[in-house]
Amino acid sequence: MSQESALLTTAPVAGDDHVPVRKVFVKTYGCQMNVYDSDRMSDALSRDGYVATDAVEEADFVLLNTCHIREKAAEKVYSELGRLRELKKARASEGREMVIGVAGCVAQAEGDEILRRAPAVDLVIGPQTYHRLPEALKRARSGERVVETEYAIEDKFEHLPQPDKARTRARGVTAFLTVQEGCDKFCTFCVVPYTRGAEVSRPVAQILAEAEKLVEGGVREITLLGQNVNAWHGTGPDGRDWGLGDLLRSLGEIEGLARLRYTTSHPRDMDDSLIEAHRSMAKLMPYLHLPVQSGSDRILKAMNRRHTAAEYLALVERIRAAQPDLALSGDFIVGFPGETDEDFEDTMRLVEGVGYAQAFSFKYSSRPGTPGAELKNQVPEDVKAKRLEKLQILLTQQQRDFAAVCVGREIDLLLEKPGRLAGQLVGRSPWLQPVNVDAKQSQIGDIIRVRITKAGSNSLFAEMIE
Ligand code: SAH
Ligand code: SF4
Ligand code: F3S
Numbered sequence: 001m002s003q004e005s006a007l008l009t010t011a012p013v014a015g016d017d018h019v020p021v022r023k024v025f026v027k028t029y030g031c032q033m034n035v036y037d038s039d040r041m042s043d044a045l046s047r048d049g050y051v052a053t054d055a056v057e058e059a060d061f062v063l064l065n066t067c068h069i070r071e072k073a074a075e076k077v078y079s080e081l082g083r084l085r086e087l088k089k090a091r092a093s094e095g096r097e098m099v100i101g102v103a104g105c106v107a108q109a110e111g112d113e114i115l116r117r118a119p120a121v122d123l124v125i126g127p128q129t130y131h132r133l134p135e136a137l138k139r140a141r142s143g144e145r146v147v148e149t150e151y152a153i154e155d156k157f158e159h160l161p162q163p164d165k166a167r168t169r170a171r172g173v174t175a176f177l178t179v180q181e182g183c184d185k186f187c188t189f190c191v192v193p194y195t196r197g198a199e200v201s202r203p204v205a206q207i208l209a210e211a212e213k214l215v216e217g218g219v220r221e222i223t224l225l226g227q228n229v230n231a232w233h234g235t236g237p238d239g240r241d242w243g244l245g246d247l248l249r250s251l252g253e254i255e256g257l258a259r260l261r262y263t264t265s266h267p268r269d270m271d272d273s274l275i276e277a278h279r280s281m282a283k284l285m286p287y288l289h290l291p292v293q294s295g296s297d298r299i300l301k302a303m304n305r306r307h308t309a310a311e312y313l314a315l316v317e318r319i320r321a322a323q324p325d326l327a328l329s330g331d332f333i334v335g336f337p338g339e340t341d342e343d344f345e346d347t348m349r350l351v352e353g354v355g356y357a358q359a360f361s362f363k364y365s366s367r368p369g370t371p372g373a374e375l376k377n378q379v380p381e382d383v384k385a386k387r388l389e390k391l392q393i394l395l396t397q398q399q400r401d402f403a404a405v406c407v408g409r410e411i412d413l414l415l416e417k418p419g420r421l422a423g424q425l426v427g428r429s430p431w432l433q434p435v436n437v438d439a440k441q442s443q444i445g446d447i448i449r450v451r452i453t454k455a456g457s458n459s460l461f462a463e464m465i466e
Pocket of ligand 1: 069
């Protein structure tokens with residue numbers, strides 16, 4: 001056992017007579033990995049007596065876990081920091097401390113620039129050093145302005161505490177589990193290779209141990225996370241090289257774990273073994289987020305996606321042959337530098353050809369430090385806006401069409417949490433749509449057989465089958 005975790009096990013318990021309870025408020029922006037990381041940071045801080053609060057004005061420590069993917073996402077953080085500055089002043093006038101920390105991809109990308117732009121910030125910590133947060137926070141509390149953005153040589157996951165049963169239970173019956181972090185793909189529009197670093201896969205034993213802990217805490221569905229989750233690789237207990245397909249099969253053997261998902265996948269890393277898992281594993285949900293970004297070969301090349309539209313379509317066909325019931329999801333960028341009307345029409349054609357169950361689409365946002373930002377022929381904002389609108393109309397229509405064909409089908413539904421109306425619970429369909437059904441609170445965590453009766457704009461309705 002590492003020295004750090006040995007120390008942590010003797011840490012005081014919050015609420016102890018001698019230890020004042022301190023409160024931490026965490027706000028999470030960006031992707032699911034940030035959600036996962038925020039939970040792990042809260043877990044680490046709880047060992048030092050910090051309890052989570054939803055009321056920012058009560059917090060002794062405010063932590064923003066940030067996203068740098070598009071300009072808007074990054075700017076949001078600075079406006080939030082402006083508001084926090086006022087709050088911090090108000091607390092200081094009452095003689096109370098408020099430490100302000102910035103974590104996540106803005107922290108990694110901008111480092112001490114954040115301290116210059118936002119004087120209220122005490123602590124900046126990048127995603128590779130979260131295991132050092134408790135110690136960095138102590139330094140910040142003693143008055144130092146701390147910046148921790150070096151890529152750590154040690155394995156952060158080994159040093160972060162695994163979620164305990166009670167905290168897992170409180171978080172619900174579905175959970176994220178990061179298996180891979182970082183990206184070596186260097187798409188020319190994207191900051192992730194710079195903010196999350198090179199691709200790193202967590203070892204099999206660590207992943208299985210964490211999954212088992214989650215299941216002990218009542219989790220029935222796990223979503224494996226990675227920036228390129230299907231690039232995950234490791235050495236199996238059998239000594240063989242494992243890919244994500246092997247890892248999924250192994251996780252599938254954990255008793256009590258009913259469902260598996262994974263996100264996000266790159267088309268280049270979709271290997272036969274993973275496709276085979278979709279054919280043969282009932283626990284692997286028939287849903288795949290497989291971003292393509294554009295349907296134009298010219299733009300795909302300029303984006304450095306390293307495949308053509310035809311190759312993507314052929315891949316989709318192979319996966320659907322293995323799992324005909326698959327719901328496909330994607331990401332799209334419109335207005336990449338140099339994108340013509342014709343290129344955009346290629347994207348529309350690709351979308352029509354694939355038929356997505358769900359998708360995310362964005363206007364290209366020029367990111368400092370990426371090759372895309374250097375390109376001539378940036379597309380005017382109004383052109384981007386028009387293209388985005390047109391694409392979104394098509395994608396929304398496809399999402400509705402997909403929901404409509406679900407009506408009448410019988411599915412297994414994992415009941416996750418209370419629904420909007422009293423007496424209702426909500427869960428996710430195998431295809432990730434929210435499904436509302438009349439059920440008792442005590443049934444949360446159960447998997448029940450239901451018939452889908454109606455499709456709303458963003459969710460489905462179902463009735464229980466005896
Ligand atoms: N690793 C994942 C996604 C990372 S970011 C993948 O490769 O699919 C999520 C999505 O944000 C991307 O798929 C892309 O569609 C979008 N995105 C990334 N950088 C962007 C930028 N500069 N402007 C607009 N959208 C961007
Ligand atoms: Fe970004 Fe491309 Fe890596 Fe995805 S694959 S994280 S879009 S560089
Ligand atoms: Fe954003 Fe970083 Fe995730 S840039 S999308 S928080 S990996």
